Amino acid sequence: MTVDKLDPDLLEGAAAAAEPAHESDSLDAENTLKPEFVRRVRDGLEAGENDAVYGLVEGLHPADIADLFELLDSDERPALAIAISDLMGSEVYAELNDYVREDIVEQLPAETVADIAEQLDTDDAVAMLEDLDEEDQQAVLAEMEPEDRAAIETALSYPEESAGRLMSRDFVAVPEHMTVGDLIDFLRDGRDLANEFWEVFIVDARFHPVGTCALSWILRTPRSIALTDVMQRDQTLIPVTMDQEEVALRFQKYALISAAVVDADGRLVGQITVDDVVHIIQEEAGEDVLLLSGAGEGDINEPIRDSYVARVRWLIANLATALLGATIISSFGGAIEKLVALAALSPMVASIGGNAGTQTMAVAVRALATNQLTRTNTTRILLREFRVAVLNGVTVATLIGVATALVFSNPLLGVVIGTAVVVNIITAGLAGVVVPVTLDRLGQDPAVASSVFVTMITDSMGFFAFLGLAVASGLVG
Amino acid sequence: MTVDKLDPDLLEGAAAAAEPAHESDSLDAENTLKPEFVRRVRDGLEAGENDAVYGLVEGLHPADIADLFELLDSDERPALAIAISDLMGSEVYAELNDYVREDIVEQLPAETVADIAEQLDTDDAVAMLEDLDEEDQQAVLAEMEPEDRAAIETALSYPEESAGRLMSRDFVAVPEHMTVGDLIDFLRDGRDLANEFWEVFIVDARFHPVGTCALSWILRTPRSIALTDVMQRDQTLIPVTMDQEEVALRFQKYALISAAVVDADGRLVGQITVDDVVHIIQEEAGEDVLLLSGAGEGDINEPIRDSYVARVRWLIANLATALLGATIISSFGGAIEKLVALAALSPMVASIGGNAGTQTMAVAVRALATNQLTRTNTTRILLREFRVAVLNGVTVATLIGVATALVFSNPLLGVVIGTAVVVNIITAGLAGVVVPVTLDRLGQDPAVASSVFVTMITDSMGFFAFLGLAVASGLVG
Structure with a gap:
């Protein structure tokens, strides 16, 4: 832990500088666009005052321009794109939400889309083109320079959400016989190199990566040293077909x-940089809550029709599980007629089990997604969740049992509901681990279907344990 | 989009190199440790064969050694730490799960912890020490070099989960009058610089950052050019108190x-690099599912007692909402006695509403967390969710209404349940947006409490609409 500050005397003569940017009257404290600002843009668009709109938007970062598009209504977006066409650089397109970008791109001529795509890194161009109709995609590709077209077609030949789609073909690779000085001369040579890069890959004669070298090491090493003496040999290679x-x-x-991204023969074909991975980490970690709740992609920019289809399927699946619960209750119709309190209390038993199951399931799904829950520790985690469930079950059952016994002046009813709650919470704890782990072993995404099964188990067990115990205990004749 | 490959002749004379690392018989296809491998380590530890264990673990990456600790049972971890003490470098500690690290660190003498902390970057050292008891923390700090201790004490003075805790004090800052050549000489000078850095900060005489310069630009620019002509002026400055x-x-x-991280006076005090941010993005995005389900931190390494406390609170809160539902059902006891089918069907109406509410709530919570849902577009999103809810409501209500009418040969019962389902799904859609947005405006984390309120609303509305309509429609006398 050292502080690499300068000697104070090095700072002599340094002039006071202007305050740095990114703060403006368009952004609020949370770095989102202010409602007043968006309203002024909206008013300007409505009044057809394109110059005024341009003036407002001009100072924004491309990422904020992309946010502005997302905040506008779908029918306002084309007018904005026209008003600020000079500012619609490739960076804005790269930052746009997929649905919003598709919305805008579909309204542009193929030639314009091709121009934008050519300015983008391959991975961003692929993201822009991959969701277009086959026909539109072909029209755009036909307008592109052969070299760029070939790069995009190659990328599109890899599976969706694979490293091949994500990688950039802009990277710096040099042979292993170079020295640090050779490398610096090569970089200074004014070649058409990648715009920004953080590491240099060292390759052998077969173009297999043999090491990587961070730029900071190169800058700090004397020119005469061989690259093979500076580079790190132990590197993580990404197969081109690996899932994102x-x-x-x-x-x-x-x-x-x-x-470095390598093909099946181990040849270097591209690089993935962390800035492209950051939003994937965010999406993949965030999608579990959407998938578990059955909200599909859950993007607020998704067309309503898609959201409807994704969600209604899930509601119907849950309908089926609720039907099972209703059938169990129906079969105890006689008991309910005798003691109507059973009707009021049985949903509670089911619901508490559902909540406990959801807790365990959320923990298991996250642990599976982050590779923390593996074959090696499944038994330990199951045991752990069993213990937590026993503690939770006893606590909640005591509360609900005592309360019920007092409210209904019926101690046996209290014992019955308490026992049912313990049974259901323990069932929930076990199902919350076993269901997602089983789905994972079967090669399914545990976040997608776990919830239906766990709810089915806790609902059924809740109704069955409570009503069954009520009958078996002689509570109702 | 250009490919920066080499001229093939540059590759002449390059020798065939060894295959790169990271693949081993200890890791499976998903890059997690194989159960057989963990079993061999476990057997070795049990038999006291420390040399054999050392041999097994020696080839692992520090991140994999950290994983190994997490996979072992809590009581096996100290034995492993002893067997491979030579391999327990600072990188292993930096990669360990917080709970597991605490578990191990608490068993080490203060002096050893201080030695490890001194090797770590400030941010990693802070992460290691911040969870210790005040007393243990002081004991460790007392053993550290004054300079390192001061850095950690400064970091600990910032709020938890703030930029000040996250930042590293190892950065490279140079004055604005330097040229590219001056900078390269400064870096080559053999000073005690940061080990790896990706950008150089340019500061004025007051140590305020005025620009940044990616190392790739420096490497590609002639020595005589002024840094101020290469640097990017427009940069994102992170206030030291900003939440992570x-x-x-x-x-x-x-x-x-x-x-660059700046203090209240705008002075450069540290830097945050993306590799430290990546796991925060993952945690923050992944925690929504855990918080919404009421699983607290939801870490499988969390002590059982903590998991119990976090979860039981939530179950008791949900008990209260379920009680409200039970009270509503009870108040319709007369109707249920007359038509016991109401008891079987009412949980379905509540449950479908709960599912629909959870879907919308998950979407709203994610959109709030990623700054996509702001004051500017709340009305539009509410309207959007209303439309989706109407479509879902009509679809599901038709299914359940027709099925109920047929099964019970009671068309009026079908109309009643269908109407109640439409009402409840629309209520759920609105509550799913309004509840999290309101909590967010009140400065609360919408992921923490939304679920209790939304469930309470959909449960109550489900029972009340269905049983109320049954009575109002004259279905039951």
Whole structure:
């Protein structure tokens, strides 16, 4: 832990500088666009005052311009795109939400889309084109320079959400016989190199990566030293077909800034940099809550029709599980007629089990997604969740049992509901681990279907244990 | 989009190199430790064969050694730490799960902890020490070099989860009058600089950052050019008190690799690099599912007692909402006695509303967390969710209404349940947006409490609408 500050005398003569940017009257404390600002843009668009709109938007960072598009209504977006066409650089398109970008791109001529795509890094261009209709995609590709078109077509040939789609073909690779000085001369040579890069890959004659070298090491090493003496040999290679979620986990685990992507023969074909991985980490970690709740992609920019289809399927699946619960209650109709309190209390038993199951399931799904829950520790985690469930079950059952016994002046009813709650919470704890782990072993995404099964188990067990115990205990004749 | 490959002739004479590392018989396809491997380590520890254990673990990456600790049972971890003490470098500690690290660190003498902390970057050292008891913390700090101790004490003076805790004091800052050549000489000078850095900060005489310079630009620019002509003036400055979630959002939005941290006077005090932000993005995005489900931190390494306390509170809160539902059902006891089918069907109406509410709530919570849902577009999103809810409500109500009418040969019962389902799904859609947005405006984390309120609303509305309509429609006398 050292502080690399300067000697104070090095600072002599340094002039006072202007305050740095990014703060403006368009952004609030949370770095989102202010409602007043968006209203002024909206009013300007409505009044057709394109110059005024341009003046407002001109100072924004491309990422904030992208946010502005997302905040406007769908029918206002084309007018904004026209008003600020000079500012619609490739960076804005790269930052746009997929749905919003598709919305705008579909309204542009193929030639304009091709111009934008050519300015983008391959990975951003692929993101822009991959969601277009086959026909529109072909029209855009036909307008592109052969070299760029070939790069995009190659990328599109890899599976969706794979490293091949995510990687950039802009990287710096040099042969292993170079010295640090050779490398610096090569970089200074004014070649058409990548715009920004953080590591240099060292390759052998077969173009297999043999090491990487952070730029800071190069800057700090004398020119005469061989690259093979500076480079790090132990590197994380990403197969071109690897799923983006796996890629994100590697970046996170090994704290990578960039990584070499290799084809099936081990040849270097691209690089992935951490800034492209950051939003994947965010999406993949955030999608569990959306998937578990059955909200599909859960993007607020998704067309209503898509949201409807994704969610209604889930509601219907849950309907089926609720039907099972209703059937169990129906079969105890006689008992309920005799003691109507059973009707009021049985949903509580089911609901508490559901809550406990959801807790355990959320923990298990996250642990599976982050590779913390593996074959090695499944038994330990199951035991752990069993213990937590016993503690929770006894606590909640005591509360609900005593309360019920007092309210209904019926101690046996209290014992019955308490016992049912313990049974259901323990069932929930076990199901909350076993269901997602089983789905994972079967190669399914545990976040997608766990919830239906766990709810089905806790609902059924709740109704069955409570009503069954009520009958078995002689509470109702 | 250009490919920066080499001329093939540059590759002449390059020798075939060894295959790169990270693949071993200890890791499976998903890059997690194989159960057989962990079993061999476990057996070795049990038999006291420390040399054999050392041999097994020796080839692992520090991040994998950290994983190994997490996979072992709590009582096996000290034995492993002893067996491989030579391999327990600072990198292993930096990668360990917080709970597991605390577990191990608490068993080490203060002097050893101080030695490890001195090797770590400030941010990692802080992460290691911040969870210790005040007394243990002081004991460790007392053993440290004054300079390192001062750095950690300063960091600990910032709020938890703030930029000040997260930042590293190892950064490179140079005055604005330097040229590219001056900078390279300064870096080559063999000073005690940061080990790895990706950008150089340019500061004025008051130590205020005026620009940043990626190392790739420096390497590609002639020595005589002034740094102020190469640097990027427009930079994202992170205030030292900023919450880590905000920091993560900035990194993501502006695709940053590193950023300058400034104090209240605008002076450069540290830097945050993207590799430290990546796991925050993952945690913050992943914690929504855990918080919404009421699982607290939801870490499988958390002590059982902590998990119990976090979860039981939530179950008791939900008990209260379930009680409200039970009270509503009870108040319709007369109707249920006359038509016991009401008891079987009312949980379905409540449960479907709960599912629909959870979907919308998950979408709203994610959109709030990623700054996509702001004051500017709340009305539009509410309207959007209303539309989706109407579509879902009509679809599900038709299914359940027709099925009920047929099964019970009672068309009026079908109409009643269908109407109640439409009402409840629309209520759920609105509550799913209004509840989290209101909590957010009140400065609360919408992921923490939304679920209790939304469930309470959909449960109550489900029972009340269904049983109320049954009575009002004259279905039951």
